[in-house]
Amino acid sequence: MSAPSHHTVPATAPAADAAPEPVLALRGVHLTDRGTGREIVRGVGFALRPGRAVGIVGESGSGKTLTCRAALGILPPGIEVSAGSVTLAGTDIATLTARQWTALRGATISAVFQDPASYLNPALRVGTQIAEVVRVKQGLGRRAARRRAVELLDSVRLADPELVYGQYPFELSGGMLQRVLIAAAISAEPRVVIADEATTALDVTVQAEILDLLTELRERTGLALVVVSHDLAVVAQLCDEVVVLRHGEVVEQGPTRTVLRHPRHAYTRLLIAEHERYGLERFRTAEETP
Ligand SMILES: Nc1ncnc2c1ncn2[C@@H]1O[C@H](COP(=O)(O)OP(=O)(O)O)[C@@H](O)[C@H]1O
Ligand SMILES: [Mg+2]
Known part of the structure:
Protein backbone atom coordinates (compact mmCIF):
# COMPACT_ATOMS: atom_id res chain seq x y z
CA MET A 1 0.00 0.00 0.00
CA SER A 2 1.57 3.31 -1.01
CA ALA A 3 1.49 6.18 1.45
CA PRO A 4 -1.43 8.50 0.75
CA SER A 5 -0.45 12.04 -0.12
CA HIS A 6 -1.74 13.47 3.15
CA HIS A 7 1.07 11.70 4.95
CA THR A 8 3.74 13.62 3.10
CA VAL A 9 5.31 16.44 5.06
CA PRO A 10 4.54 19.84 3.55
CA ALA A 11 7.45 22.12 2.65
CA THR A 12 6.39 24.53 5.38
CA ALA A 13 6.20 21.88 8.07
CA PRO A 14 5.27 23.26 11.48
CA ALA A 15 7.75 22.93 14.34
CA ALA A 16 7.97 19.33 15.50
CA ASP A 17 6.44 20.16 18.86
CA ALA A 18 3.44 21.97 17.39
CA ALA A 19 0.18 20.01 17.60
CA PRO A 20 -0.93 18.81 14.18
CA GLU A 21 -3.84 20.60 12.57
CA PRO A 22 -7.24 19.17 13.43
CA VAL A 23 -8.48 16.95 10.63
CA LEU A 24 -12.06 17.65 11.67
CA ALA A 25 -13.29 20.66 13.61
CA LEU A 26 -16.82 21.63 14.52
CA ARG A 27 -17.25 25.13 15.88
CA GLY A 28 -20.47 26.15 17.62
CA VAL A 29 -22.61 24.06 15.28
CA HIS A 30 -26.34 24.67 15.46
CA LEU A 31 -28.73 22.47 13.52
CA THR A 32 -32.24 23.64 12.76
CA ASP A 33 -35.28 21.86 11.38
CA ARG A 34 -36.34 24.33 8.71
CA GLY A 35 -39.90 22.98 8.68
CA THR A 36 -40.66 23.62 12.34
CA GLY A 37 -37.95 26.16 13.10
CA ARG A 38 -36.82 23.95 15.98
CA GLU A 39 -33.15 24.16 16.88
CA ILE A 40 -32.27 20.49 17.35
CA VAL A 41 -28.57 20.95 18.15
CA ARG A 42 -27.31 24.09 19.86
CA GLY A 43 -23.61 24.77 19.82
CA VAL A 44 -21.58 21.58 19.46
CA GLY A 45 -17.85 22.00 18.95
CA PHE A 46 -14.69 19.94 19.09
CA ALA A 47 -11.36 19.68 17.29
CA LEU A 48 -10.12 16.25 16.30
CA ARG A 49 -6.44 15.74 15.51
CA PRO A 50 -4.93 12.79 13.61
CA GLY A 51 -4.77 9.63 15.72
CA ARG A 52 -7.08 11.05 18.37
CA ALA A 53 -10.60 10.04 19.33
CA VAL A 54 -13.50 12.14 20.51
CA ALA A 71 -19.77 16.43 9.91
CA LEU A 72 -20.33 14.03 7.03
CA GLY A 73 -22.27 16.65 5.05
CA ILE A 74 -25.27 14.33 4.79
CA ASP A 92 -14.84 24.94 5.75
CA ILE A 93 -17.21 22.55 4.02
CA ALA A 94 -19.83 25.29 3.52
CA THR A 95 -17.49 26.90 0.97
CA LEU A 96 -17.37 23.83 -1.28
CA THR A 97 -19.47 22.97 -4.29
CA ALA A 98 -21.27 19.63 -4.15
CA ARG A 99 -18.65 18.12 -6.42
CA GLN A 100 -15.69 19.45 -4.39
CA TRP A 101 -17.36 18.24 -1.22
CA THR A 102 -17.88 14.74 -2.58
CA ALA A 103 -14.21 14.55 -3.58
CA LEU A 104 -12.92 15.84 -0.25
CA ARG A 105 -15.29 13.66 1.76
CA GLY A 106 -14.40 10.51 -0.16
CA ALA A 107 -10.72 10.93 0.66
CA THR A 108 -11.14 12.17 4.19
CA ILE A 109 -14.08 10.88 6.20
CA SER A 110 -16.33 7.87 6.36
CA ALA A 111 -18.72 6.31 8.82
CA VAL A 112 -19.91 3.06 10.34
CA PHE A 113 -23.41 2.87 11.75
CA GLN A 114 -25.46 0.45 13.78
CA ASP A 115 -27.09 -2.48 11.95
CA PRO A 116 -24.40 -3.35 9.37
CA ALA A 117 -26.67 -5.81 7.55
CA SER A 118 -28.80 -2.95 6.23
CA TYR A 119 -25.78 -1.42 4.47
CA LEU A 120 -25.00 -4.57 2.50
CA ASN A 121 -26.82 -6.08 -0.45
CA PRO A 122 -28.09 -9.48 0.77
CA ALA A 123 -27.86 -10.94 -2.74
CA LEU A 124 -24.16 -10.22 -3.31
CA ARG A 125 -21.04 -11.77 -1.84
CA VAL A 126 -19.51 -9.40 0.72
CA GLY A 127 -16.12 -9.45 -0.98
CA THR A 128 -17.65 -8.34 -4.25
CA GLN A 129 -19.27 -5.42 -2.46
CA ILE A 130 -16.01 -4.32 -0.86
CA ALA A 131 -14.17 -4.73 -4.16
CA GLU A 132 -16.77 -2.54 -5.85
CA VAL A 133 -16.25 0.20 -3.26
CA VAL A 134 -12.49 -0.06 -3.77
CA ARG A 135 -12.85 -0.05 -7.56
CA VAL A 136 -14.97 3.12 -7.50
CA LYS A 137 -13.12 5.00 -4.74
CA GLN A 138 -9.58 4.10 -5.74
CA GLY A 139 -10.04 3.52 -9.44
CA LEU A 140 -8.48 0.05 -9.33
CA GLY A 141 -9.03 -2.65 -11.94
CA ARG A 142 -11.02 -5.76 -11.07
CA ARG A 143 -8.13 -7.99 -10.08
CA ALA A 144 -6.38 -5.31 -8.04
CA ALA A 145 -9.68 -4.40 -6.39
CA ARG A 146 -10.23 -8.03 -5.42
CA ARG A 147 -6.75 -8.29 -3.95
CA ARG A 148 -7.23 -5.04 -2.05
CA ALA A 149 -10.63 -6.22 -0.74
CA VAL A 150 -9.06 -9.39 0.67
CA GLU A 151 -6.31 -7.27 2.27
CA LEU A 152 -8.94 -5.05 3.85
CA LEU A 153 -10.88 -8.04 5.19
CA ASP A 154 -7.62 -9.28 6.64
CA SER A 155 -6.82 -5.88 8.17
CA VAL A 156 -10.09 -5.94 10.14
CA ARG A 157 -8.99 -9.28 11.62
CA LEU A 158 -11.43 -11.56 9.87
CA ALA A 159 -9.89 -14.96 10.40
CA ASP A 160 -10.19 -16.28 6.85
CA PRO A 161 -10.48 -13.29 4.51
CA GLU A 162 -10.51 -15.40 1.32
CA LEU A 163 -13.42 -17.43 2.67
CA VAL A 164 -15.31 -14.36 3.90
CA TYR A 165 -14.78 -12.70 0.51
CA GLY A 166 -17.00 -15.33 -1.10
CA GLN A 167 -19.71 -15.38 1.56
CA TYR A 168 -23.13 -13.73 1.56
CA PRO A 169 -24.18 -11.37 4.36
CA PHE A 170 -26.59 -13.94 5.87
CA GLU A 171 -23.71 -16.35 6.38
CA LEU A 172 -21.88 -13.92 8.69
CA SER A 173 -22.47 -13.03 12.34
CA GLY A 174 -23.26 -9.46 13.42
CA GLY A 175 -19.69 -8.92 14.57
CA MET A 176 -18.27 -10.19 11.29
CA LEU A 177 -20.66 -7.97 9.33
CA GLN A 178 -19.56 -4.95 11.34
CA ARG A 179 -15.92 -5.83 10.51
CA VAL A 180 -16.89 -5.98 6.83
CA LEU A 181 -18.45 -2.52 7.13
CA ILE A 182 -15.34 -1.20 8.86
CA ALA A 183 -13.26 -2.65 6.02
CA ALA A 184 -15.44 -0.74 3.54
CA ALA A 185 -15.19 2.43 5.64
CA ILE A 186 -11.37 2.37 5.67
CA SER A 187 -11.03 1.28 2.04
CA ALA A 188 -10.29 4.78 0.76
CA GLU A 189 -7.82 5.38 3.61
CA PRO A 190 -9.86 8.13 5.25
CA ARG A 191 -8.36 10.28 7.96
CA VAL A 192 -11.50 10.21 10.09
CA VAL A 193 -13.99 7.44 10.77
CA ILE A 194 -17.22 8.14 12.58
CA ALA A 195 -18.56 5.14 14.51
CA ASP A 196 -22.18 5.96 15.35
CA GLU A 197 -23.49 3.33 17.78
CA ALA A 198 -21.39 0.92 15.73
CA THR A 199 -21.23 -1.68 18.48
CA THR A 200 -24.63 -1.11 20.09
CA ALA A 201 -26.33 -4.10 18.47
CA LEU A 202 -23.50 -6.50 19.29
CA ASP A 203 -23.14 -8.65 22.38
CA VAL A 204 -20.63 -7.52 24.96
CA THR A 205 -17.75 -9.78 23.92
CA VAL A 206 -18.06 -8.95 20.23
CA GLN A 207 -18.46 -5.28 21.09
CA ALA A 208 -15.14 -5.41 22.95
CA GLU A 209 -13.46 -7.02 19.94
CA ILE A 210 -14.73 -4.30 17.60
CA LEU A 211 -13.60 -1.56 20.01
CA ASP A 212 -10.15 -3.19 20.12
CA LEU A 213 -10.07 -3.24 16.34
CA LEU A 214 -10.86 0.49 16.14
CA THR A 215 -8.14 1.19 18.71
CA GLU A 216 -5.66 -0.85 16.72
CA LEU A 217 -6.52 0.95 13.45
CA ARG A 218 -6.12 4.23 15.23
CA GLU A 219 -2.71 3.33 16.61
CA ARG A 220 -1.47 1.66 13.44
CA THR A 221 -2.70 4.14 10.83
CA GLY A 222 -3.19 7.42 12.69
CA LEU A 223 -6.88 7.28 11.96
CA ALA A 224 -8.92 9.80 13.94
CA LEU A 225 -12.19 8.58 15.42
CA VAL A 226 -15.51 10.11 16.37
CA VAL A 227 -17.17 7.55 18.62
CA VAL A 228 -20.87 8.01 19.27
CA SER A 229 -22.65 6.02 21.89
CA HIS A 230 -25.35 6.25 24.49
CA ASP A 231 -22.98 4.02 26.49
CA LEU A 232 -20.36 5.98 28.38
CA ALA A 233 -18.24 2.86 28.86
CA VAL A 234 -17.71 2.57 25.08
CA VAL A 235 -16.58 6.16 24.86
CA ALA A 236 -14.41 5.76 27.97
CA GLN A 237 -12.54 2.88 26.37
CA LEU A 238 -11.72 4.65 23.12
CA CYS A 239 -11.71 8.40 23.53
CA ASP A 240 -9.29 11.09 24.66
CA GLU A 241 -12.04 13.65 24.88
CA VAL A 242 -15.74 13.40 25.52
CA VAL A 243 -18.67 15.64 24.66
CA VAL A 244 -21.79 15.07 26.73
CA LEU A 245 -24.92 16.03 24.83
CA ARG A 246 -28.34 16.46 26.32
CA HIS A 247 -31.35 17.71 24.37
CA GLY A 248 -29.01 19.09 21.71
CA GLU A 249 -26.82 21.00 24.14
CA VAL A 250 -23.32 20.29 25.37
CA VAL A 251 -23.64 19.98 29.13
CA GLU A 252 -20.03 18.97 29.69
CA GLN A 253 -16.89 18.46 27.64
CA GLY A 254 -13.26 17.70 28.31
CA PRO A 255 -10.58 15.02 28.60
CA THR A 256 -12.35 11.71 29.17
CA ARG A 257 -10.49 10.93 32.36
CA THR A 258 -11.29 14.31 33.88
CA VAL A 259 -14.95 14.12 32.97
CA LEU A 260 -15.29 10.59 34.31
CA ARG A 261 -13.46 11.30 37.54
CA HIS A 262 -14.79 14.74 38.24
CA PRO A 263 -18.10 15.08 36.42
CA ARG A 264 -19.38 18.59 36.94
CA HIS A 265 -22.88 18.19 35.59
CA ALA A 266 -25.64 16.17 37.25
CA TYR A 267 -26.50 14.61 33.89
CA THR A 268 -22.97 13.29 33.44
CA ARG A 269 -23.07 11.87 36.96
CA LEU A 270 -26.33 10.15 36.06
CA LEU A 271 -24.78 8.60 32.94
CA ILE A 272 -21.84 7.40 35.00
CA ALA A 273 -24.08 5.95 37.69
CA GLU A 274 -26.16 4.15 35.08
CA HIS A 275 -23.09 2.50 33.67
CA GLU A 276 -21.17 1.68 36.79
CA ARG A 277 -22.60 -1.82 36.84
CA TYR A 278 -21.22 -2.41 33.33
CA GLY A 279 -17.66 -1.97 34.47
CA LEU A 280 -17.07 1.69 33.80
CA GLU A 281 -15.16 1.78 37.08
CA ARG A 282 -12.16 0.13 35.47
CA PHE A 283 -11.78 3.03 33.03
CA ARG A 284 -12.15 5.64 35.74
CA THR A 285 -9.45 4.11 37.90
CA ALA A 286 -7.26 2.48 35.25
CA GLU A 287 -4.44 4.96 35.74
CA GLU A 288 -4.00 4.17 39.42
CA THR A 289 -3.82 0.43 38.92
CA PRO A 290 -0.24 -0.73 38.36
N1 LIG B 1 -34.82 13.87 9.62
C1 LIG B 1 -35.21 14.49 10.74
N2 LIG B 1 -36.12 15.47 10.69
C2 LIG B 1 -36.55 16.10 11.80
N3 LIG B 1 -36.10 15.81 13.03
C3 LIG B 1 -35.18 14.86 13.16
C4 LIG B 1 -34.67 14.14 12.02
N4 LIG B 1 -33.76 13.23 12.45
C5 LIG B 1 -33.71 13.37 13.79
N5 LIG B 1 -34.55 14.34 14.21
C6 LIG B 1 -34.75 14.77 15.61
O1 LIG B 1 -33.54 15.33 16.07
C7 LIG B 1 -33.31 14.95 17.42
C8 LIG B 1 -31.93 14.30 17.51
O2 LIG B 1 -31.92 13.11 16.76
P1 LIG B 1 -30.62 12.22 16.64
O3 LIG B 1 -29.48 13.06 16.22
O4 LIG B 1 -30.97 11.06 15.77
O5 LIG B 1 -30.41 11.74 18.15
P2 LIG B 1 -29.46 10.60 18.76
O6 LIG B 1 -28.58 10.10 17.66
O7 LIG B 1 -28.72 11.27 19.87
O8 LIG B 1 -30.36 9.54 19.27
C9 LIG B 1 -34.45 14.03 17.82
O9 LIG B 1 -35.37 14.79 18.55
C10 LIG B 1 -35.03 13.59 16.51
O10 LIG B 1 -36.41 13.38 16.65
MG1 LIG C 1 -28.31 8.15 16.90
Whole structure:
Protein backbone atom coordinates (compact mmCIF):
# COMPACT_ATOMS: atom_id res chain seq x y z
CA MET A 1 0.00 0.00 0.00
CA SER A 2 1.57 3.31 -1.01
CA ALA A 3 1.49 6.18 1.45
CA PRO A 4 -1.43 8.50 0.75
CA SER A 5 -0.45 12.04 -0.12
CA HIS A 6 -1.74 13.47 3.15
CA HIS A 7 1.07 11.70 4.95
CA THR A 8 3.74 13.62 3.10
CA VAL A 9 5.31 16.44 5.06
CA PRO A 10 4.54 19.84 3.55
CA ALA A 11 7.45 22.12 2.65
CA THR A 12 6.39 24.53 5.38
CA ALA A 13 6.20 21.88 8.07
CA PRO A 14 5.27 23.26 11.48
CA ALA A 15 7.75 22.93 14.34
CA ALA A 16 7.97 19.33 15.50
CA ASP A 17 6.44 20.16 18.86
CA ALA A 18 3.44 21.97 17.39
CA ALA A 19 0.18 20.01 17.60
CA PRO A 20 -0.93 18.81 14.18
CA GLU A 21 -3.84 20.60 12.57
CA PRO A 22 -7.24 19.17 13.43
CA VAL A 23 -8.48 16.95 10.63
CA LEU A 24 -12.06 17.65 11.67
CA ALA A 25 -13.29 20.66 13.61
CA LEU A 26 -16.82 21.63 14.52
CA ARG A 27 -17.25 25.13 15.88
CA GLY A 28 -20.47 26.15 17.62
CA VAL A 29 -22.61 24.06 15.28
CA HIS A 30 -26.34 24.67 15.46
CA LEU A 31 -28.73 22.47 13.52
CA THR A 32 -32.24 23.64 12.76
CA ASP A 33 -35.28 21.86 11.38
CA ARG A 34 -36.34 24.33 8.71
CA GLY A 35 -39.90 22.98 8.68
CA THR A 36 -40.66 23.62 12.34
CA GLY A 37 -37.95 26.16 13.10
CA ARG A 38 -36.82 23.95 15.98
CA GLU A 39 -33.15 24.16 16.88
CA ILE A 40 -32.27 20.49 17.35
CA VAL A 41 -28.57 20.95 18.15
CA ARG A 42 -27.31 24.09 19.86
CA GLY A 43 -23.61 24.77 19.82
CA VAL A 44 -21.58 21.58 19.46
CA GLY A 45 -17.85 22.00 18.95
CA PHE A 46 -14.69 19.94 19.09
CA ALA A 47 -11.36 19.68 17.29
CA LEU A 48 -10.12 16.25 16.30
CA ARG A 49 -6.44 15.74 15.51
CA PRO A 50 -4.93 12.79 13.61
CA GLY A 51 -4.77 9.63 15.72
CA ARG A 52 -7.08 11.05 18.37
CA ALA A 53 -10.60 10.04 19.33
CA VAL A 54 -13.50 12.14 20.51
CA GLY A 55 -16.63 10.65 22.01
CA ILE A 56 -20.14 12.00 21.81
CA VAL A 57 -22.34 10.60 24.50
CA GLY A 58 -25.94 11.24 25.48
CA GLU A 59 -29.31 9.60 25.65
CA SER A 60 -31.36 8.73 22.60
CA GLY A 61 -32.65 11.82 20.79
CA SER A 62 -29.95 14.14 22.15
CA GLY A 63 -28.63 14.98 18.68
CA LYS A 64 -25.63 12.67 18.34
CA THR A 65 -26.46 11.24 14.93
CA LEU A 66 -27.44 14.59 13.42
CA THR A 67 -24.15 16.05 14.66
CA CYS A 68 -22.31 13.23 12.86
CA ARG A 69 -24.36 13.74 9.73
CA ALA A 70 -23.45 17.45 9.80
CA ALA A 71 -19.77 16.43 9.91
CA LEU A 72 -20.33 14.03 7.03
CA GLY A 73 -22.27 16.65 5.05
CA ILE A 74 -25.27 14.33 4.79
CA LEU A 75 -27.96 16.04 6.86
CA PRO A 76 -31.48 14.84 6.16
CA PRO A 77 -33.61 17.09 3.95
CA GLY A 78 -34.96 20.04 5.90
CA ILE A 79 -32.21 20.03 8.53
CA GLU A 80 -29.57 22.71 8.10
CA VAL A 81 -26.45 24.04 9.78
CA SER A 82 -27.96 27.34 10.99
CA ALA A 83 -24.85 28.59 12.80
CA GLY A 84 -21.25 27.58 13.29
CA SER A 85 -18.98 25.68 10.95
CA VAL A 86 -17.61 22.29 10.01
CA THR A 87 -13.99 22.24 8.88
CA LEU A 88 -12.61 19.11 7.28
CA ALA A 89 -8.88 18.88 6.54
CA GLY A 90 -8.62 22.65 6.91
CA THR A 91 -11.52 23.47 4.59
CA ASP A 92 -14.84 24.94 5.75
CA ILE A 93 -17.21 22.55 4.02
CA ALA A 94 -19.83 25.29 3.52
CA THR A 95 -17.49 26.90 0.97
CA LEU A 96 -17.37 23.83 -1.28
CA THR A 97 -19.47 22.97 -4.29
CA ALA A 98 -21.27 19.63 -4.15
CA ARG A 99 -18.65 18.12 -6.42
CA GLN A 100 -15.69 19.45 -4.39
CA TRP A 101 -17.36 18.24 -1.22
CA THR A 102 -17.88 14.74 -2.58
CA ALA A 103 -14.21 14.55 -3.58
CA LEU A 104 -12.92 15.84 -0.25
CA ARG A 105 -15.29 13.66 1.76
CA GLY A 106 -14.40 10.51 -0.16
CA ALA A 107 -10.72 10.93 0.66
CA THR A 108 -11.14 12.17 4.19
CA ILE A 109 -14.08 10.88 6.20
CA SER A 110 -16.33 7.87 6.36
CA ALA A 111 -18.72 6.31 8.82
CA VAL A 112 -19.91 3.06 10.34
CA PHE A 113 -23.41 2.87 11.75
CA GLN A 114 -25.46 0.45 13.78
CA ASP A 115 -27.09 -2.48 11.95
CA PRO A 116 -24.40 -3.35 9.37
CA ALA A 117 -26.67 -5.81 7.55
CA SER A 118 -28.80 -2.95 6.23
CA TYR A 119 -25.78 -1.42 4.47
CA LEU A 120 -25.00 -4.57 2.50
CA ASN A 121 -26.82 -6.08 -0.45
CA PRO A 122 -28.09 -9.48 0.77
CA ALA A 123 -27.86 -10.94 -2.74
CA LEU A 124 -24.16 -10.22 -3.31
CA ARG A 125 -21.04 -11.77 -1.84
CA VAL A 126 -19.51 -9.40 0.72
CA GLY A 127 -16.12 -9.45 -0.98
CA THR A 128 -17.65 -8.34 -4.25
CA GLN A 129 -19.27 -5.42 -2.46
CA ILE A 130 -16.01 -4.32 -0.86
CA ALA A 131 -14.17 -4.73 -4.16
CA GLU A 132 -16.77 -2.54 -5.85
CA VAL A 133 -16.25 0.20 -3.26
CA VAL A 134 -12.49 -0.06 -3.77
CA ARG A 135 -12.85 -0.05 -7.56
CA VAL A 136 -14.97 3.12 -7.50
CA LYS A 137 -13.12 5.00 -4.74
CA GLN A 138 -9.58 4.10 -5.74
CA GLY A 139 -10.04 3.52 -9.44
CA LEU A 140 -8.48 0.05 -9.33
CA GLY A 141 -9.03 -2.65 -11.94
CA ARG A 142 -11.02 -5.76 -11.07
CA ARG A 143 -8.13 -7.99 -10.08
CA ALA A 144 -6.38 -5.31 -8.04
CA ALA A 145 -9.68 -4.40 -6.39
CA ARG A 146 -10.23 -8.03 -5.42
CA ARG A 147 -6.75 -8.29 -3.95
CA ARG A 148 -7.23 -5.04 -2.05
CA ALA A 149 -10.63 -6.22 -0.74
CA VAL A 150 -9.06 -9.39 0.67
CA GLU A 151 -6.31 -7.27 2.27
CA LEU A 152 -8.94 -5.05 3.85
CA LEU A 153 -10.88 -8.04 5.19
CA ASP A 154 -7.62 -9.28 6.64
CA SER A 155 -6.82 -5.88 8.17
CA VAL A 156 -10.09 -5.94 10.14
CA ARG A 157 -8.99 -9.28 11.62
CA LEU A 158 -11.43 -11.56 9.87
CA ALA A 159 -9.89 -14.96 10.40
CA ASP A 160 -10.19 -16.28 6.85
CA PRO A 161 -10.48 -13.29 4.51
CA GLU A 162 -10.51 -15.40 1.32
CA LEU A 163 -13.42 -17.43 2.67
CA VAL A 164 -15.31 -14.36 3.90
CA TYR A 165 -14.78 -12.70 0.51
CA GLY A 166 -17.00 -15.33 -1.10
CA GLN A 167 -19.71 -15.38 1.56
CA TYR A 168 -23.13 -13.73 1.56
CA PRO A 169 -24.18 -11.37 4.36
CA PHE A 170 -26.59 -13.94 5.87
CA GLU A 171 -23.71 -16.35 6.38
CA LEU A 172 -21.88 -13.92 8.69
CA SER A 173 -22.47 -13.03 12.34
CA GLY A 174 -23.26 -9.46 13.42
CA GLY A 175 -19.69 -8.92 14.57
CA MET A 176 -18.27 -10.19 11.29
CA LEU A 177 -20.66 -7.97 9.33
CA GLN A 178 -19.56 -4.95 11.34
CA ARG A 179 -15.92 -5.83 10.51
CA VAL A 180 -16.89 -5.98 6.83
CA LEU A 181 -18.45 -2.52 7.13
CA ILE A 182 -15.34 -1.20 8.86
CA ALA A 183 -13.26 -2.65 6.02
CA ALA A 184 -15.44 -0.74 3.54
CA ALA A 185 -15.19 2.43 5.64
CA ILE A 186 -11.37 2.37 5.67
CA SER A 187 -11.03 1.28 2.04
CA ALA A 188 -10.29 4.78 0.76
CA GLU A 189 -7.82 5.38 3.61
CA PRO A 190 -9.86 8.13 5.25
CA ARG A 191 -8.36 10.28 7.96
CA VAL A 192 -11.50 10.21 10.09
CA VAL A 193 -13.99 7.44 10.77
CA ILE A 194 -17.22 8.14 12.58
CA ALA A 195 -18.56 5.14 14.51
CA ASP A 196 -22.18 5.96 15.35
CA GLU A 197 -23.49 3.33 17.78
CA ALA A 198 -21.39 0.92 15.73
CA THR A 199 -21.23 -1.68 18.48
CA THR A 200 -24.63 -1.11 20.09
CA ALA A 201 -26.33 -4.10 18.47
CA LEU A 202 -23.50 -6.50 19.29
CA ASP A 203 -23.14 -8.65 22.38
CA VAL A 204 -20.63 -7.52 24.96
CA THR A 205 -17.75 -9.78 23.92
CA VAL A 206 -18.06 -8.95 20.23
CA GLN A 207 -18.46 -5.28 21.09
CA ALA A 208 -15.14 -5.41 22.95
CA GLU A 209 -13.46 -7.02 19.94
CA ILE A 210 -14.73 -4.30 17.60
CA LEU A 211 -13.60 -1.56 20.01
CA ASP A 212 -10.15 -3.19 20.12
CA LEU A 213 -10.07 -3.24 16.34
CA LEU A 214 -10.86 0.49 16.14
CA THR A 215 -8.14 1.19 18.71
CA GLU A 216 -5.66 -0.85 16.72
CA LEU A 217 -6.52 0.95 13.45
CA ARG A 218 -6.12 4.23 15.23
CA GLU A 219 -2.71 3.33 16.61
CA ARG A 220 -1.47 1.66 13.44
CA THR A 221 -2.70 4.14 10.83
CA GLY A 222 -3.19 7.42 12.69
CA LEU A 223 -6.88 7.28 11.96
CA ALA A 224 -8.92 9.80 13.94
CA LEU A 225 -12.19 8.58 15.42
CA VAL A 226 -15.51 10.11 16.37
CA VAL A 227 -17.17 7.55 18.62
CA VAL A 228 -20.87 8.01 19.27
CA SER A 229 -22.65 6.02 21.89
CA HIS A 230 -25.35 6.25 24.49
CA ASP A 231 -22.98 4.02 26.49
CA LEU A 232 -20.36 5.98 28.38
CA ALA A 233 -18.24 2.86 28.86
CA VAL A 234 -17.71 2.57 25.08
CA VAL A 235 -16.58 6.16 24.86
CA ALA A 236 -14.41 5.76 27.97
CA GLN A 237 -12.54 2.88 26.37
CA LEU A 238 -11.72 4.65 23.12
CA CYS A 239 -11.71 8.40 23.53
CA ASP A 240 -9.29 11.09 24.66
CA GLU A 241 -12.04 13.65 24.88
CA VAL A 242 -15.74 13.40 25.52
CA VAL A 243 -18.67 15.64 24.66
CA VAL A 244 -21.79 15.07 26.73
CA LEU A 245 -24.92 16.03 24.83
CA ARG A 246 -28.34 16.46 26.32
CA HIS A 247 -31.35 17.71 24.37
CA GLY A 248 -29.01 19.09 21.71
CA GLU A 249 -26.82 21.00 24.14
CA VAL A 250 -23.32 20.29 25.37
CA VAL A 251 -23.64 19.98 29.13
CA GLU A 252 -20.03 18.97 29.69
CA GLN A 253 -16.89 18.46 27.64
CA GLY A 254 -13.26 17.70 28.31
CA PRO A 255 -10.58 15.02 28.60
CA THR A 256 -12.35 11.71 29.17
CA ARG A 257 -10.49 10.93 32.36
CA THR A 258 -11.29 14.31 33.88
CA VAL A 259 -14.95 14.12 32.97
CA LEU A 260 -15.29 10.59 34.31
CA ARG A 261 -13.46 11.30 37.54
CA HIS A 262 -14.79 14.74 38.24
CA PRO A 263 -18.10 15.08 36.42
CA ARG A 264 -19.38 18.59 36.94
CA HIS A 265 -22.88 18.19 35.59
CA ALA A 266 -25.64 16.17 37.25
CA TYR A 267 -26.50 14.61 33.89
CA THR A 268 -22.97 13.29 33.44
CA ARG A 269 -23.07 11.87 36.96
CA LEU A 270 -26.33 10.15 36.06
CA LEU A 271 -24.78 8.60 32.94
CA ILE A 272 -21.84 7.40 35.00
CA ALA A 273 -24.08 5.95 37.69
CA GLU A 274 -26.16 4.15 35.08
CA HIS A 275 -23.09 2.50 33.67
CA GLU A 276 -21.17 1.68 36.79
CA ARG A 277 -22.60 -1.82 36.84
CA TYR A 278 -21.22 -2.41 33.33
CA GLY A 279 -17.66 -1.97 34.47
CA LEU A 280 -17.07 1.69 33.80
CA GLU A 281 -15.16 1.78 37.08
CA ARG A 282 -12.16 0.13 35.47
CA PHE A 283 -11.78 3.03 33.03
CA ARG A 284 -12.15 5.64 35.74
CA THR A 285 -9.45 4.11 37.90
CA ALA A 286 -7.26 2.48 35.25
CA GLU A 287 -4.44 4.96 35.74
CA GLU A 288 -4.00 4.17 39.42
CA THR A 289 -3.82 0.43 38.92
CA PRO A 290 -0.24 -0.73 38.36
N1 LIG B 1 -34.82 13.87 9.62
C1 LIG B 1 -35.21 14.49 10.74
N2 LIG B 1 -36.12 15.47 10.69
C2 LIG B 1 -36.55 16.10 11.80
N3 LIG B 1 -36.10 15.81 13.03
C3 LIG B 1 -35.18 14.86 13.16
C4 LIG B 1 -34.67 14.14 12.02
N4 LIG B 1 -33.76 13.23 12.45
C5 LIG B 1 -33.71 13.37 13.79
N5 LIG B 1 -34.55 14.34 14.21
C6 LIG B 1 -34.75 14.77 15.61
O1 LIG B 1 -33.54 15.33 16.07
C7 LIG B 1 -33.31 14.95 17.42
C8 LIG B 1 -31.93 14.30 17.51
O2 LIG B 1 -31.92 13.11 16.76
P1 LIG B 1 -30.62 12.22 16.64
O3 LIG B 1 -29.48 13.06 16.22
O4 LIG B 1 -30.97 11.06 15.77
O5 LIG B 1 -30.41 11.74 18.15
P2 LIG B 1 -29.46 10.60 18.76
O6 LIG B 1 -28.58 10.10 17.66
O7 LIG B 1 -28.72 11.27 19.87
O8 LIG B 1 -30.36 9.54 19.27
C9 LIG B 1 -34.45 14.03 17.82
O9 LIG B 1 -35.37 14.79 18.55
C10 LIG B 1 -35.03 13.59 16.51
O10 LIG B 1 -36.41 13.38 16.65
MG1 LIG C 1 -28.31 8.15 16.90
